Amino acid sequence: MPVQPTPSEGSSVTPGATTSDDHQRVWTPRLVLGLVSIVLLLEVLAISYLMISTALPFIVTHYQTTQGAWLLTAFLLTGAVTAPVIGRLSDMFGKRRLLLACVALAAAGCLLSAIAPSYGVMIAGRALAGFLVPCLFLGYSLIRDVFPPKAVALAVSIATTGMGLVAVPAPFLTGWLIDDFGFRSIFWFLFAVVVAIGFAILVTVDESPLRVRTTVDLVGAVLLGAGLAGVLVGVSFGPSWGWTAASTLTYLLGGAALLMAWLVSARTVAAPLVDLDVLRRRPVYLTTISAGVAYGISGLFAVLLPMMVMVPGIMGLGYGWGLSAEDFALFQLPMVIAIVAGGLLVGVLVSRGFAPRLLMLAGLSLMAIGMLVVAFNHSEKSTIILGAVILGLGQGMSYAAVPNLVIEAVSPTLQASTASIVAVSQSIFPAVLSVVAFTVLNNSHVAMVAQGATFYDSDGFTVAFVIGAIVSVVGALTALAMPRRATDEIAETAGVLGAA
Known part of the structure; x- marks a missing residue:
């Protein structure tokens, strides 16, 4: 039987807070609707990134700024800073309660960005919308607490990568909104959807019975x-x-x-924001690094792809076809399908006993290959689509492997707080990689500036994608170094800490 690590110093578990009753539960219509509500919320988190990335060329042109990376960085930075705090609060007061609070704050951020008169206000709105980021770990931690045990692996994989209900049509919806109503319509749409899903979660999802006495x-x-x-x-x-x-x-x-x-x-x-004693455990810190790499690479690719293909080919930059937002939706569809397929594949394989670390290794390896394919040939549509599909399959596998790795590595009582440590990495890596990529592009690869918009040379994109491939390889090596049985490693480390 796996050894359960004790709560971190300064915290204690509320007596009687167990999930024994939940172990006897069976699937019910309300449980299914609750899963759908969580899936839709987390798909909104994913497609919001896609939507903003697609709208990025229009937004930076409207505000005449070269600091487009901060549209994503502000969002992710909020997620990185608040995730550990939200994780602690959810342990103390309930995961569902904190999930709903995050949804309300994110909705307010979407509204602020929709009416933003300046780029500074737009960034402030995006920072507030970053409260969607903690919803990722709160969602699958809540699933871990209230869903039937045998359904957890598949349920968290579905929740973190989606069933295609929103992800597949999202590019077409994004294109239609931007082309017909302008980039502000993206934020109005996100505001309305987040409010509606928040209400659905309120009426369909149970609160977790687990509580931990701790401080923030x-x-x-x-x-x-x-x-x-x-x-x-x-x-x-x-x-x-x-x-x-x-x-x-x-x-x-x-x-x-x-x-x-x-x-x-x-x-x-x-009771520190990030428990360094927990973080230094081999399964935890290796999962944290590999998860950050997976999210960082997908975020970087999401930023770079529309900037390349939506540039008019007549500018002679060696890339670009002047795709509209709706055209870009069709261009991106194969990648979106690959992401969904990769996530579902992991859910099925984990439920049949496959080790999540091997699936993470495969996913990050595919992401490295996809990056390299696009790095050395982004003058042909077919090559870019091929690289995007390879990367998308790896992205779906990596995303779905993360929560399964976390669930395997920690006890239920530390699920949310430990997952919040991973969430910090998942936010920091894409924020840093996007800033680094734009720094490289703005520093030595600006080809021209026209009507307030900045255009980069082909070599700049090559460098940016190669950087992504190298980071992907580092992540794959990290996954390879994970222990074969995380619980054994935790038991050993917990024994050492106890002796100390």
Whole structure:
């Protein structure tokens, strides 16, 4: 029988909070509707990224900015900083309650972006919408607590990659909204859908019975958030401010100092934002790294792809076909189908005993191959589609492997808080990779600026995709290094910690 790790220092489990009653449950119509509600919410999280990426060329042109990466970075940075806090609060007050609170804040962010008069307000709205990010781990952690045990592996795979109900038609919906109503319609649509799904979850999903008595490390949250923001601002604006400028160095060094202060704080408080003792366990930190890589690569590809194919071919940049948003939907469809197929494949294989770490290894390897295919030939549509399909299959497999790895690695009482550690990585990696890619492009690969829009040369995209491929390989090697039996590793580490 697997050894259950004890709660981190400074926390305790509420007596009587078990899932024994849930183990006797069978599938009911309400349970099915609850799963559909969670699936739709998490698909909205996924397609919101797709929608914003597709609308990115229109948004940066409208506001005449070269800092398009911050549309995604602000969203992800909020997710990275709030995920551990939300994880702690959900352990204390209930996962469903915190899920609904995040949905309400995200809806407010979508509304703010829809009416944004300036790019700064647009970024503020996107930052608030970042409360959708914690919904990912809250969703599958809630499933772990209230769904029949035999259905958990398939249910979390469906929840994190979707059933195609929204993902497949999403590109066509995105194209129609942008081409016919402008980029603001994307945010109005997301606002309405998030509100509707929040109500559905309210009436169809049960609350988790698990509770943990703990505290919330607000100081750690401020230090981590400010540190990450400082470093990313310095990296983003370094090319335009100058790498040796006082402003650049202030943000970079100040951000680094705050991150160091956060590490010190995490070692001194009773219940830190991120439990470093849990994080240092081999299954946990390797899962955290590989999950971050998977999300980082998919986010980078989502940003770069529309920027290439929607550029008019007559500009002579060596890429681009001037696709409209609706044309781009058809172009992207094979990749979306591959993502859904990869996720469902993992759900089936895990339920039949396949090791999630091997599926993560396969997924990240496919993502590396897809990146390389596009890196060295992005002048032909067929090659880009091939690379996108390969990457999409790997993305679906990697995304679905993550929650199964987390469930395998930790006890139910630490599910949400540990998953929140992984969620930090899932937010930081795409935020950092997007900023790095734009920094490289803006620093030495600007081909021309026309009507407020910046266009990059072909070599710049090659470099960006190669960077993605290298990071994917690192993630694959990390998955390969995972222990064959995570519970054995946890038992060994827990014994060492107990002895200490």
